Amino acid sequence: MHTLFDCHKGCVARVKKINAEHGLKQRLISFGVMKGSEISVLEHAPKKKTIEIKVGKMRLALRDIEAQHIEVESL
Amino acid sequence: MKQDIKVCPITAKHIKVALVGQPNVGKSMLINSVSNAHLHVGNFSGVTVDKTEVLFDYKDYHFTVVDLPGTYAFTDFTIEERVTHKYLCNEDYDLIINVVDSTNLEKNLQLTSELLTMNKKIVIALNMSDEAVKEGIEIDEKYMSELLGVPCVKVSAAAKTGIEELINTVIETYTKPKIEPKLVFSEAVEEEIDKIVSFLEKHNYDANNSYRNVAINLLQNKEKTYQRISKKAIWTELQSIVVESLAHIELHHDTDDLKEAFAEEYAAFNRGIVAEVVKQTKVESEAKTLTEKIDSILIHPLFGIPIFLFFMWGLFQLTFTLGNLPMNMIDSFFGWLGNVIAPTISNDDIRSLVVDGIIGGVGAVVLFTPNIIILFVGIALLETTGYMSRVAFLLDGFFHKFGLHGQSFIPLVTGFGCSIPAYMAARILKNDRDRLLTLFIIGFMSCGARLPVYVLFAGAFFAPDMAGNVLFVIYISGAMLGLLAAKVLKMTAFKGVEEPFVMEMPKYRIPSFKLIWHTVLTQTIMYLKKAGTFIAGAAMLVWFLSNYPHNVELEKTYSVKIEQAVTQQQKKSLQNKLAQEELAHSYLGKIGKLTEPLFKPLGFDWKMNVALQAGLAAKEVVVSTLGVLYSIGGDVDETSRSLADNIRENIPFASAVAFIVVVMVYLPCLAATTVFAKEAGSWKYAIYLFFFTSVVAYVLAFIAYRVTLLMS
Numbered sequence: 027m028h029t030l031f032d033c034h035k036g037c038v039a040r041v042k043k044i045n046a047e048h049g050l051k052q053r054l055i056s057f058g059v060m061k062g063s064e065i066s067v068l069e070h071a072p073k074k075k076t077i078e079i080k081v082g083k084m085r086l087a088l089r090d091i092e093a094q095h096i097e098v099e100s101l
Numbered sequence: 102m103k104q105d106i107k108v109c110p111i112t113a114k115h116i117k118v119a120l121v122g123q124p125n126v127g128k129s130m131l132i133n134s135v136s137n138a139h140l141h142v143g144n145f146s147g148v149t150v151d152k153t154e155v156l157f158d159y160k161d162y163h164f165t166v167v168d169l170p171g172t173y174a175f176t177d178f179t180i181e182e183r184v185t186h187k188y189l190c191n192e193d194y195d196l197i198i199n200v201v202d203s204t205n206l207e208k209n210l211q212l213t214s215e216l217l218t219m220n221k222k223i224v225i226a227l228n229m230s231d232e233a234v235k236e237g238i239e240i241d242e243k244y245m246s247e248l249l250g251v252p253c254v255k256v257s258a259a260a261k262t263g264i265e266e267l268i269n270t271v272i273e274t275y276t277k278p279k280i281e282p283k284l285v286f287s288e289a290v291e292e293e294i295d296k297i298v299s300f301l302e303k304h305n306y307d308a309n310n311s312y313r314n315v316a317i318n319l320l321q322n323k324e325k326t327y328q329r330i331s332k333k334a335i336w337t338e339l340q341s342i343v344v345e346s347l348a349h350i351e352l353h354h355d356t357d358d359l360k361e362a363f364a365e366e367y368a369a370f371n372r373g374i375v376a377e378v379v380k381q382t383k384v385e386s387e388a389k390t391l392t393e394k395i396d397s398i399l400i401h402p403l404f405g406i407p408i409f410l411f412f413m414w415g416l417f418q419l420t421f422t423l424g425n426l427p428m429n430m431i432d433s434f435f436g437w438l439g440n441v442i443a444p445t446i447s448n449d450d451i452r453s454l455v456v457d458g459i460i461g462g463v464g465a466v467v468l469f470t471p472n473i474i475i476l477f478v479g480i481a482l483l484e485t486t487g488y489m490s491r492v493a494f495l496l497d498g499f500f501h502k503f504g505l506h507g508q509s510f511i512p513l514v515t516g517f518g519c520s521i522p523a524y525m526a527a528r529i530l531k532n533d534r535d536r537l538l539t540l541f542i543i544g545f546m547s548c549g550a551r552l553p554v555y556v557l558f559a560g561a562f563f564a565p566d567m568a569g570n571v572l573f574v575i576y577i578s579g580a581m582l583g584l585l586a587a588k589v590l591k592m593t594a595f596k597g598v599e600e601p602f603v604m605e606m607p608k609y610r611i612p613s614f615k616l617i618w619h620t621v622l623t624q625t626i627m628y629l630k631k632a633g634t635f636i637a638g639a640a641m642l643v644w645f646l647s648n649y650p651h652n653v654e655l656e657k658t659y660s661v662k663i664e665q666a667v668t669q670q671q672k673k674s675l676q677n678k679l680a681q682e683e684l685a686h687s688y689l690g691k692i693g694k695l696t697e698p699l700f701k702p703l704g705f706d707w708k709m710n711v712a713l714q715a716g717l718a719a720k721e722v723v724v725s726t727l728g729v730l731y732s733i734g735g736d737v738d739e740t741s742r743s744l745a746d747n748i749r750e751n752i753p754f755a756s757a758v759a760f761i762v763v764v765m766v767y768l769p770c771l772a773a774t775t776v777f778a779k780e781a782g783s784w785k786y787a788i789y790l791f792f793f794t795s796v797v798a799y800v801l802a803f804i805a806y807r808v809t810l811l812m813s
Contacts, residue, residue, distance in 0.1 A: 048358065049178070050601040055364040056174030057603060058208050062365075068393070072402050075498025076507070078606060083205045085392075085606035087494045089501065092601055 028100070030065065030079070031093035038066045039098035046095040054096070058082055065098065116275050117165045119189060122200035123212055124171030124181075125487075125607040127228050131200055131258035132168050133615055135268065159268055167194065173605075174364075175215050179531040189219060190325065196222045196275055198267070203233035203240055203255070207375045213249075214367035217282040218317050220310045222274050223251045226267055230255040237383025245378040250283040259613070281311055285373075286366050289353040293320065293346035300342055304335045319343050320350065321363055392487075392608045399488070405495045412488075413514055416479040420518055424472040431471070435464030458644030463637050467629070469519055474625055476515060476522045480529070481620045483511070485612035489529060490604055497602060503584045504591025505542070506535040506602065513539065513583070516546030517576070520773035523548075524780045525624070532600050538590060540781050544769050544794055545583025547576055550720035554764050557724055558757055561745040579765045586797065643718040643771070646689045647726075655682055680729050689715060703763070703802045704756035704810075713763055719770040755809035759802040766798035 033039055041063050044051050058081045059065065068085065069078040077093050079086050122128045132155055153168040169188055170181035177183050189197070199216055201209035206227075216223055227233075227242060242253040252270050256263035286294065297316035301308065308315050309329075318326035320343070330336055347359065354362035399405060439456045446452040483489045489508065497507030505513075508529050516523035523543045530536035547555070555575050559568040659679040666672045684690050693711035700710050708730040716723040724744075731747040752760070768774055768791060778787035 044361075046601075048360075049176075050603070051358060052174070052176040052360055053178055053601050053603045055361060056176050056178075056211065057605065058211065058368070059603075060361065060364055060368060063368075069396065069400055070402065071400070071495055071498055072406075073498055075501065076494050076602070078396075078400065078494060082208055084208050085396075087490065087497075087602070087604045087606055089497065089602040092603060 027097055029094050030067070030077070030088070030096040030098050031074075031090055033065075033067045033098065033100070035067055035070055038064065038101045040064055040101055041096060042099055043097040044095060045097060046092075050092065050095065054092075057086055058084060059086070059096065064101070065096075114161065115163045115165065116196065116271065117194040118167065118271060119192075119194045119197050120166055120168045120200060121185060121189065121197055121212070121216065122171060122228075123173050123202070123209055124605065126171070126200050126202040126209065127258045128168060128171060128200045129619075130613055130616055131226065131228060131256065131264075132166060133613075133619070134258045134261050134264050135166065160272065162272060164268075166198075167192075172212065174212055176360075180533065181531065189216075189221075194221075196224065196271060198224050198226055198271065200226045200228050203227045203230045204236055204238060206238075206240065206379060207371050210371040210374060211364070211367055214284060214370060217249070217251070217284045218314065218321070220314050222279050223282065224267070224271050224274050225249070225251055225253040227253055227255045228258055230263065231257040231260045237381060239380040239382055241378045241380075245374065248283065248374055248377060250280050281313070284317075285370060287353070287369060290320070290350055290366055293349055296342060296346060297339070300335075300339060306330070306333065306335060320346060320359075322359060395609050396491070396606075400491050400494055405491070409492055409495060416476070419479070420472050420475045424475050427471040428468055431468050432464070435460055435467070438464075453648060454641065454644060457648075458641045459637055462641065462644070469521065470625065470629065472518060473522045473628055474621060476518070476526070477621045477624050478617065480511065480526055481617045482612060484529065485610065485616060487607040487609045490606045493604060494606065501602075503587045504595065505539060505584075505587050506530055506532070509535065509539040509542075512543055513546055513580075516543040516548060518549055520544060520546075520548050520769040521628070521776050524773065524776045525628075527780060534595055534597075534600055537781060537786065538587060538595050540777060540786075541590060541790060541793065542583045542587045543777075544773075544790070545579050545586060545766065547579045547765060548720070548769055548773075550770065551764055553724045554716075554720060555761065557727075557745060557748070558761055561748045562754060562757060575761065575765065582766065582801070590793075643689075643715065643722070646692075647684060647687050647715065649688060650686070652683060652686045655679070655686065677729075684711065684726075684729050702806070703759045703799070704753060704806050705760065706756075709752070709756070709760055713760070713767070716764065717768055717771060719772065720764065723764065754813060755806050758809045759806035762802040762805045763798045766801060767794045 030039065030041075041059060041061055043061065044054055044059070046054065054060070063081055066080045067077060068080055071077070075090055077088050077090070079088060120128055120132060132153075135155075135157070155164075155166045155168065157164050157166075167188070169185040172179075172182040172185040175182065175186045177186055197216055197219070199213050201213065213223075213225065225245075227240060230240070233240065240255065242255050246253045252274055254263055254267045254270050256267050258264075285291070294313060294316045297319060298312045301312045301315060306312070306315070310318075310326075315326060315330070319330070330339070350362050351357055351359065354365055356362055399408060401408075439460045442460070443452055443456050446455060483492070489511070492510065493507030495507065496510045500507055500509050509527075511529060512523045512526040515526045520543055523546070524540060527536050527539050527543065530539055552572075555572055556568075559571040559575075563571050656679070659675060659682075663672055663675045663679075666675055685694075689711055690707075692714060693707045696710055696714075697705075697707045705713070708727070711730060712723050712726040715726045727748065728744055731744065731751060748757070774787050774790070777790060778784045781787070781790075
């Protein structure tokens with residue numbers, strides 16, 4: 027399974043599915059991360075502990091664990 | 102605006118407006134531009150968990166604008182979201198102004214769609230319209246109003262344009278009857294809505310809302326709608342229809358999560374709206390935006406953290422160097438005030454209460470105001486520029502190991518200065534659990550008031566060239582204990598599902614002076630209010646415990662002795678002896694003696710007990726109490742050579758180590774504990790904190806005592 031966590035800096039991907047429990051899913055959706063949204067990876071914190079992504083025009087920060095819940099396909 | 106503000110006739114109508122928007126859309130700035138108003142106390146700029154009310158008059162109307170905390174959606178994830186959601190559902194107001202960021206319409210409309218289902222009059226303020234123009238974004242607001250069925254007005258809070266039109270539109274919307282907003286769903290969902298609507302029509306359900314709205318609310322599992330309709334007879338039949346509809350929708354969206362399905366519906370609708378009304382005249386250039394350029398430096402994997410540490414260092418330098426200047430002035434002011442007032446009160450008891458108890462106690466708190474103001478300005482700057490989110494991004498990896506959050510760093514570092522602003526700074530943590538955990542740990546960061554105790558003991562037991570290193574070790578081990586305690590708490594009391602870390606990284610913005618001014622002003626006023634009430638009360642309590650009951654016999658014998666004394670030296674020592682005896686007989690002294698057996702295992706005598714217990718009020722008191730108890734007068738500080746000598750002679754080294762450990766860990770002071778309770782949201786937590794810190798202090802001090810005994 028290809029997740030957002032596997033994406034490198036600069037890559038663009040589309041969300042296929044969010045495999046997360048209800049709370050996290052809601053949180054992601056309220057930020058516009060949902061099935062079909064396009065995501066680009068902007069930056070990694072040291073050791074890839076946190077990732078900065080761009081959804082639409084918004085920049086978001088996620089933890090590694092959260093990124094692993096987001097199944098994507100590369101574009 | 103100014104010329105239009107006039108005193109309304111008594112017959113004027115009231116319009117109560119709820120101001121709602123996502124975070125970072127410039128809501129607070131808009132409210133500042135709308136009203137030259139008289140702000141009721143509250144907070145701004147993301148630090149807010151309270152709602153703020155602003156009152157102003159315009160034309161023939163009294164306006165009350167309730168500024169609700171920024172919220173992305175009604176998911177009840179953060180305190181902000183809960184406050185806003187609860188207010189919108191349960192409170193009485195006439196109209197919603199939904200503030201949206203014109204430069205990021207699609208994302209902002211996600212909240213708008215949820216608002217549209219609320220059966221309330223809405224006006225949409227397209228804020229930052231000047232910025233949108235700069236970015237080549239053209240919005241056709243007339244067409245947008247038509248499509249949504251909700252009036253949309255272009256405004257710019259920063260450039261102060263469109264504000265008047267916004268208010269006029271609000272008045273117009275208020276006076277006209279409500280128009281049903283046009284929220285269109287996918288065919289699949291519309292079909293289900295139609296089914297429910299026609300059922301309601303057939304049975305002539307007496308709704309307090311349009312049938313369409315009732316249907317949408319039923320499909321979204323809105324509690325209130327269910328509560329109302331499930332009491333009706335039609336419910337038995339309707340229920341099966343709704344259940345079937347829900348199954349259809351879930352099937353259509355290939356999910357078992359209804360909220361997800363509706364979020365996708367809204368997103369599709371919003372994409373349609375944006376496609377219709379937004380024209381991007383400038384193609385988004387390949388070149389990096391300013392924010393991306395700044396980010397490439399500030400969150401650089403290598404340089405990001407050093408840059409941040411430099412900023413923090415600068416802030417603390419400022420806090421404690423710049424803050425020191427007015428501090429000395431405030432200190433001498435309260436000293437002077439005490440001296441001026443003292444002779445005017447003839448009654449000994451009342452004079453002591455006013456001068457030592459109230460003026461001394463409140464003075465000690467007011468003393469920190471300059472530090473707190475500088476720190477608040479710094480934090481407000483970090484917040485409003487958008488840098489705070491970057492800090493969390495950089496540091497989350499490290500802090501997460503201990504169960505903390507990246508943003509915990511700010512309050513924790515602040516804790517080295519003073520716990521009070523640190524507890525307040527913890528507000529930047531949006532999640533309850535993260536904030537509570539951070540609040541519990543702040544006390545481990547040794548505050549400035551503990552420094553005198555450390556300096557005294559380090560000076561007493563170590564050579565001057567070693568004392569500095571000892572101090573450093575004390576501070577560092579305190580911080581490490583704090584992180585370990587966080588880990589332990591996370592594994593026990595705060596165990597549970599990990600809260601997700603998903604955070605917006607807002608655009609960098611140049612902060613508005615006015616906004617910072619308001620933020621800092623309101624926070625400072627709140628702090629001073631507390632100093633005048635809670636803290637004054639606490640100071641009086643401590644004063645009372647350490648001064649009563651009076652032992653008249655004792656005073657008499659000593660006053661005779663003092664009069665008979667020949668040299669000044671003798672007089673002084675007798676006075677000190679009297680102070681010591683009196684303290685020993687005071688309630689505080691009695692408590693110290695009573696608890697002696699409890700602290701025996703730590704190697705403390707009753708004098709050390711009393712000093713520590715008085716230190717619960719404020720750490721500054723520890724040194725002065727030790728001074729009284731070791732009989733060299735209360736007016737000492739950590740540099741008094743004789744006190745250090747006295748301590749070295751009277752306190753065994755192992756006991757001293759245990760003593761320092763207790764000072765490092767137990768409650769910072771009564772004032773800080775009060776603030777803690779307020780920030781944590783309940784006194785219950787203050788009691789937990791008391792037990793937690795006391796138990797940890799006791800256990801660690803016991804270990805330290807035994808280990809030191811073994812080694813020496």
